[in-house]
Amino acid sequence: MICNKCGDIFFVKNFFKKILHSIFFQFTLKCPLTSACPKEKLLTLCRIIIISLTFPKVRNKAIRYSKKGEKSMKKKIFLTGATGTMGWAGLQELVKRSERFDITVLARPSRKNQQKLAPLMDRIRVVWGDLMRYEDVLKATEGADYVLHVGGMVSPSADYFPNKTRLVNRTAAENVVKAVLAQPNADDIRVCYIGSVAQTSDRNEPNHWGRTGDPICISVYDHYAISKTVAERIFAESGLKRWVSLRQSGILYPNIIKQFDPIMFHVPLRGVLEWTTIEDSGRVLANLCDTELPESFWNRFYNIGSGPAYRLSNYELECKLLKAIHCPKPEKIFDPKWFVLRNFHGYWYLDSQVLEDYLHFRGNVPVDDYFKQMGRQVPWYYHLAAIVPGCLIKQFIRPLAYKEKWGTQWWIKNDDKKRIAAYYGTKEAWEKIPDWRHQNLSHPSEKAIVLDHGYDESKPTEEWDIDDMRQAARFRGGRCVSEEMIKGDRHTPIEWECQFGHRFKASPTLVLLGGHWCPECLPSPWNYDEIAKGNPFFAQIWYPTHSKEEHNQYGEEIFDGWEK
Numbered sequence: 001m002i003c004n005k006c007g008d009i010f011f012v013k014n015f016f017k018k019i020l021h022s023i024f025f026q027f028t029l030k031c032p033l034t035s036a037c038p039k040e041k042l043l044t045l046c047r048i049i050i051i052s053l054t055f056p057k058v059r060n061k062a063i064r065y066s067k068k069g070e071k072s073m074k075k076k077i078f079l080t081g082a083t084g085t086m087g088w089a090g091l092q093e094l095v096k097r098s099e100r101f102d103i104t105v106l107a108r109p110s111r112k113n114q115q116k117l118a119p120l121m122d123r124i125r126v127v128w129g130d131l132m133r134y135e136d137v138l139k140a141t142e143g144a145d146y147v148l149h150v151g152g153m154v155s156p157s158a159d160y161f162p163n164k165t166r167l168v169n170r171t172a173a174e175n176v177v178k179a180v181l182a183q184p185n186a187d188d189i190r191v192c193y194i195g196s197v198a199q200t201s202d203r204n205e206p207n208h209w210g211r212t213g214d215p216i217c218i219s220v221y222d223h224y225a226i227s228k229t230v231a232e233r234i235f236a237e238s239g240l241k242r243w244v245s246l247r248q249s250g251i252l253y254p255n256i257i258k259q260f261d262p263i264m265f266h267v268p269l270r271g272v273l274e275w276t277t278i279e280d281s282g283r284v285l286a287n288l289c290d291t292e293l294p295e296s297f298w299n300r301f302y303n304i305g306s307g308p309a310y311r312l313s314n315y316e317l318e319c320k321l322l323k324a325i326h327c328p329k330p331e332k333i334f335d336p337k338w339f340v341l342r343n344f345h346g347y348w349y350l351d352s353q354v355l356e357d358y359l360h361f362r363g364n365v366p367v368d369d370y371f372k373q374m375g376r377q378v379p380w381y382y383h384l385a386a387i388v389p390g391c392l393i394k395q396f397i398r399p400l401a402y403k404e405k406w407g408t409q410w411w412i413k414n415d416d417k418k419r420i421a422a423y424y425g426t427k428e429a430w431e432k433i434p435d436w437r438h439q440n441l442s443h444p445s446e447k448a449i450v451l452d453h454g455y456d457e458s459k460p461t462e463e464w465d466i467d468d469m470r471q472a473a474r475f476r477g478g479r480c481v482s483e484e485m486i487k488g489d490r491h492t493p494i495e496w497e498c499q500f501g502h503r504f505k506a507s508p509t510l511v512l513l514g515g516h517w518c519p520e521c522l523p524s525p526w527n528y529d530e531i532a533k534g535n536p537f538f539a540q541i542w543y544p545t546h547s548k549e550e551h552n553q554y555g556e557e558i559f560d561g562w563e564k
């Protein structure tokens with residue numbers, strides 16, 4: 001039986017209960033759950049009491065269907081970005097558990113979104129609106145126990161719109177935080193922000209292992225990562241009682257096989273990622289709402305990753321993707337010079353198990369089985385690659401590498417100095433890229449170099465004091481301006497100064513656990529060569545891929561002509 005007003009579904013096992021329930025539902029409640037009228041609510045309560053006394057067997061159900069009862073039984077979830085890749089996976093998981101969750105999503109009223117959400121309309125509440133409009137976000141937040149902020153502009157569509165991406169993702173974060181803080185039960189609401197691995201830039205071997213707390217470092221040109229970093233800071237410094245930032249990695253889902261874009265060459269062949277499957281990503285969101293988590297879980301940063309089997313180099317990833325559609329190997333269809341040497345994010349996680357231990361989200365599907373499964377989900381004609389000679393496929397893909405403005409070889413051909421400096425170092429470095437036979441394509445080392453975070457990490461956060469902050473600031477080339485802090489208070493912002501004399505406020509959590517630092521030094525401009533000279537914490541990740549002789553600076557001019 002489905003209530004045609006609120007969309008709730010009632011399952012009744014036997015006939016007697018069914019009749020009793022029908023009478024109860026039809027003649028007493030008539031779905032007052034959605035009514036805002038206090039008089040109707042009061043009348044409903046009286047009816048429930050009378051009926052409960054008269055029919056003890058239905059008392060429990062009566063309580064369940066009352067507004068008060070329902071609130072105590074079901075958690076109310078507000079999900080943003082529900083029609084996007086990760087949000088959609090999360091929504092599928094949440095809907096499977098709708099006996100425990102009331103789900104609200106905020107979605108733009110586009111035809112595509114309406115069609116996508118139509119099959120779920122009886123199980124979710126949709127607020128048609130925009131993350132950019134505070135009133136819409138507020139409406140969707142009202143009554144929430146959990147807010148999952150997944151939405152925003154994401155790659156690859158975001159890659160071409162630097163200004164819009166930064167504006168949308170920052171404003172959305174501000175609106176979500178403001179709407180949660182406006183709730184009468186703000187301190188009871190648990191808020192999850194989905195951050196990104198892109199916040200920590202490229203970490204090629206030997207620095208290809210990392211963890212949260214490593215320096216924030218945004219690849220040059222990566223305005224998306226700027227927006228994710230700024231938004232994360234907004235959540236972490238918002239004063240919300242319980243927030244968490246889960247940094248998402250690359251997501252494996254069938255559509256990535258279909259993505260033919262010049263950006264596919266903006267990665268180094270031996271760059272790495274610990275991938276997350278789309279199913280694991282969905283379970284992360286649902287399990288977060290479905291698990292009684294200890295207080296120690298909140299107000300921290302985590303990396304999402306599907307585990308050791310999903311730690312791949314970009315070359316290994318290409319091999320597996322191509323094999324999934326029976327396409328010839330990368331050596332047959334790509335030129336190694338089409339790929340960049342640096343400046344693309346990704347590392348293998350030393351700490352993704354921490355989130356797994358809390359949320360148990362991993363499906364642990366053997367990685368080769370997973371790629372086979374993805375291959376089966378793309379249209380049949382992709383598999384025609386099996387009978388097409390590699391040299392022909394190469395000719396088909398080649399224009400992507402030479403595409404105006406975005407193709408890596410267009411930069412070389414047109415001597416785009418900024419792009420060449422950012423992605424290759426020098427043109428000579430590009431010229432020296434060996435052919436496939438002389439490429440080192442081995443699996444990067446399983447041995448991790450653990451970065452120094454510049455303070456005593458064995459000390460519990462409850463014992464952090466001002467000396468720990470001073471030590472951390474010195475290792476970042478600056479100083480802690482505040483002269484005191486309450487021992488163990490990692491949430492209250494204190495004052496810091498970076499190596500260039502910029503003063504700013506930030507909580508110990510943001511700096512020591514999140515790897516954030518001076519907001520004024522955050523790109524743009526990218527001034528990393530200069531920062532690395534005076535910031536040993538940052539230098540750890542910069543010098544393995546950059547020479548001390550480099551003096552590059554990249555300002556807003558690199559985005560000239562990107563969007564009208």
Ligand SMILES: [Zn+2]
Pocket residue numbers: 498499500501502518519520521
């Ligand atoms: Zn600064």
